[in-house]
Amino acid sequence: MTEHAPPVPVVGMRPRNRNVRKDLRLVARNVAAIALTLPFLYPFYFLVITAFKSNQGYAENQLGLPHPFVFTQFSSAWDSGSLGRALLNSTIAAGIGALVAIVLSAPAADWCARTRSKTKSIVLGTVACIWMIPMIIWIIPMFVELSRAHLTNNLLVLGFIYGVTNTPLGLYLLYAYLADAVPGEIREAAIVAGAKPRHIFFMISLPISLPVLVTIAVLAFVWSWGDVLIAAVLLQSQQDWTVTLSATSFVSRYGVSIQQEAAAAIISMLPMVVIFAIGQRGIVKGLTVGSGK
């Protein structure tokens, strides 16, 4: 009996051509991606090079690399803007904001995920409508009411407002996640085992939704950190200013020192860059969980 050798795959021009085409496609895709990021990167580039320039260096060359390379703008900005104090204020207000957003949205999302009541769609619809109202519409009446109650210049109140502002986002993110991650049968299994709604919330819903809770906290914190409008309306006393408020007011207070302004902006955004750099994967995961199997 003769044995036939198995057919040998023919390596010819075709597969190689295919590889080259694949590589070209990859290069084209990367070039396009980089081109898309340029408009976003340019302000950042400008900010960084400006912060490291001396006053004269900036006057001579606005768009080129710093020459000489100076760090003094940072120390001046830190001292004149009381940025240390401002960073602490921001941390307090944004931290409270993140906490309040979680505390308010988590039980509401859990209720929405478990209830069969028609009230749910009314609640979700109302929250969505309120969420869509531009901040500028409610900020002045709120200021009037708060100043009547002597609650302006108060970081706790500012944090609470940040939290409430971010609650709709938290509610929707968490509701979408819980509806998928804690299906009816899991709740029913817990109910049959003797669990009350509070047990289900604390022992099942909260631990299961930890990645989404972290995402909500981070998003609320970052949003609150970046806010200028609410802080500017509610905080008149300079010692209560948040870091973004301090950083944006260099121009008006000390004439135009664009380099100090840039240095203050970098200081104010550094904590956020660090948070995103560390938690990027977790934040994206938290945003996309529940959107597919």
Place this chain on the structure above:
Amino acid sequence: MVAVSLEAVSKVYPNGFHAVDNVDLEVAEGEFMVLVGPSGCGKTTLLRMVAGLEEISSGTLRIGSRVANDVPPGRRDIAMVFQSYALFPHMTVAQNIGFPLKLRRVPKAELDTKVRDAAKILGLTEWLSRKPGQLSGGQRQRVAMGRAIVREPTVFLMDEPLSNLDAKLRVQMRAEVSRIQRRLGVATLYVTHDQTEALTMGNRVAVLRAGVLQQCDKPQVLYDRPSNLFVAAFIGSPEMNLYEAALGEGASSLRLGSQELALPSSLLVTRPSLASYAGRSVVVGMRPEHLPAATSDIPGAVLKGDVTLSEGLGSQLLVHFTIDAPRVQSEDVRAAEEEQLSASEVASFGDSIALVDARVPITTGARASFAVDAERLHFFDPATGAAIS
């Protein structure tokens, strides 16, 4: 002692749909009761009413000796196993099993002992620190059983717990669930649409159709003496052959199309009501496995048919054949057939089916004879569908 009793229990939805209609059922202590029926027959709704996950529209539910209609699920002294297992994904196997005890604030040492005991019974000891996502389907199913066992309830409720497993594992787990239930001696109400599960596992089987209890008895009784056409067509695989026929005078013969079968006088002793149907039309049922190939052509004792197809099953031959008597096409039979056909499409080929010894020579296209044992015939009233006994 009765573990669960349902008295005239009904479930009516706001749109007027009767999901469960006036059901009376008792599950004795230690009994394995299976609720079976086609999809949408109300069996799961009934189970959920016992669990307290659905409100009871009318009637009385007793668990143990107390009326449980308004008792919250957690206080009903029941444990439930769900179709999807419903395990808590963030908890370990041990935490899942111990969950009901933790809610009851059982001391840690006692909780650990009970969890370990349950895990031992279920062969889960080495998986106690794993999370459900790291387990196979069969293991998850056992964890769900474990969570039910640790509660030491009055009754286990199981909602198609094996339907997510593959065929081989399902057979294994079927035996295991039965073994565990017998060992623990806890009354069990088990829902399935699979009649093999129902017949093999249940001490008694309750057949439901459109929310109405059709018959509740031991599996052998359901098979031997179905109370109506629906149960006759639903229980048994391949399903019973049902024909429109006419009883002769004195119920001594049965006309089946152009053929006439002789009926012994002893039949009237075992089924006295048959006498009142003499000279009238009836529905006659023959189970495929009770139609062996005839060895001799004794007139009146064989049924002849034209073979349209024969399928070898190894030990037996599934013979599809046609006779000139009309098949019964009542709504009862169609409802049962729909469910059967989804499981095996045997009935779609020919009008009738016989299960004969594989060594009997049967030729497709030829005429074949099948021996009829009159004592194993089933008779039904054509108007009501009720069995004639």
